[in-house]
Amino acid sequence: MSPVAQGTSLSSLPRDAELFGSTFRETGDLAFIKRLIGELKQSPLTTRAAKLILSKVPSPGRESRKYGQKAVENFLYVSENVHLITLDKNVWKPSPYGVCWILLAPGYEELMSLRDKVFLLRHLLMIDSHNHGLWLTSILDSIAQEHGQTPVTTKRIVQCFIDNLGRHTTVRIKTATASHKVQQMLAWTATIGLVRNGPDGFFLSEEGNVAASLHERLLAEGYDAYRRKAGPIIAKVAILMEPALRRKGPLSEKMFEKSIKNTVSLIRGKLGSGRPVSIPSLRTVGCVQLLARGYEISDEEFDNRLIALTNKLFYKYSLQRSREPRQYPFPGVKAPRGSFYYFDAIES
Numbered sequence: 001m002s003p004v005a006q007g008t009s010l011s012s013l014p015r016d017a018e019l020f021g022s023t024f025r026e027t028g029d030l031a032f033i034k035r036l037i038g039e040l041k042q043s044p045l046t047t048r049a050a051k052l053i054l055s056k057v058p059s060p061g062r063e064s065r066k067y068g069q070k071a072v073e074n075f076l077y078v079s080e081n082v083h084l085i086t087l088d089k090n091v092w093k094p095s096p097y098g099v100c101w102i103l104l105a106p107g108y109e110e111l112m113s114l115r116d117k118v119f120l121l122r123h124l125l126m127i128d129s130h131n132h133g134l135w136l137t138s139i140l141d142s143i144a145q146e147h148g149q150t151p152v153t154t155k156r157i158v159q160c161f162i163d164n165l166g167r168h169t170t171v172r173i174k175t176a177t178a179s180h181k182v183q184q185m186l187a188w189t190a191t192i193g194l195v196r197n198g199p200d201g202f203f204l205s206e207e208g209n210v211a212a213s214l215h216e217r218l219l220a221e222g223y224d225a226y227r228r229k230a231g232p233i234i235a236k237v238a239i240l241m242e243p244a245l246r247r248k249g250p251l252s253e254k255m256f257e258k259s260i261k262n263t264v265s266l267i268r269g270k271l272g273s274g275r276p277v278s279i280p281s282l283r284t285v286g287c288v289q290l291l292a293r294g295y296e297i298s299d300e301e302f303d304n305r306l307i308a309l310t311n312k313l314f315y316k317y318s319l320q321r322s323r324e325p326r327q328y329p330f331p332g333v334k335a336p337r338g339s340f341y342y343f344d345a346i347e348s
Contacts, residue, residue, distance in 0.1 A: 021081035024074045028187020031061035037098040044093035060108040100284040129226030133218030140212035151201030231298030248294045276342035280330040303333045
């Protein structure tokens with residue numbers, strides 16, 4: 001463990017930390033979660049209706065397996081916990097992030113596309129940052145610390161996970177509870193390609209080693225580190241995932257404006273609406289598209305460029321306020337003139 005990690009003491013995690021939310025070892029099938037989001041996008045459902053209907057829908061992964069109603073209910077709670085769906089007036093529907101995932105990669109194939117993986121890595125790192133790196137990157141870092149040429153067993157990873165929580169916070173967690181959280185995340189990271197699962201345990205892939213390097217920053221600085229540092233890490237992982245990709249140079253103002261116009265057109269076209277676009281959706285779709293092309297863009301840089309664009313070309317683009325303040329997990333942008341939540345393009 002590095003000096004930074006050793007010297008960091010958080011005392012406690014935020015009360016709304018996702019680590020305290022619903023996790024189940026059986027909910028590792030990301031392909032089914034995506035299918036669930038797609039079904040809810042077509043038709044929002046009550047819990048009862050969702051359990052009945054989605055239990056008849058085969059997963060694109062797991063050999064077209066169908067899940068029972070209790071398992072479907074678990075998938076709903078897990079998807080809500082990681083902000084991919086929401087429960088509004090007893091009806092489940094996709095969150096803005098869930099909608100973004102479907103817009104970016106509409107297919108439901110078992111083998112996920114590069115956009116699927118970039119979206120998921122970026123999204124899970126955002127959540128991990130809110131938990132100060134004590135979930136996703138803690139697991140990756142534990143594997144990196146433990147293995148040389150030897151695979152790391154699930155039991156050992158669970159123990160490292162518990163030890164990390166105890167070392168850096170006052171949180172105490174039972175082994176059975178930790179096992180659910182670790183096994184769910186291991187399944188997700190295997191799907192993304194960050195870990196390799198062998199008969200004797202887990203190895204980090206090269207992509208996983210790169211992602212694990214963010215752990216100390218998240219541990220020390222939380223969400224702020226994600227906003228500043230995650231983008232370049234994700235771009236490096238994307239390049240490793242797609243050999244044909246090459247690292248791109250800095251985005252010019254013209255290229256950034258073009259990417260914004262394309263993103264607004266995509267969102268409006270898919271949603272069939274000409275209304276202003278929420279900044280979390282614009283940021284997510286815009287960043288994922290750029291990262292999947294090898295551009296190293298962070299959330300902080302994206303927001304700063306967006307503010308500069310609207311200041312310079314105010315007759316074409318504008319930032320608009322929301323009636324309610326919006327913070328994590330759906331933050332707007334903060335500018336000298338205040339906080340804003342929507343972006344409007346006269347020419348999209």
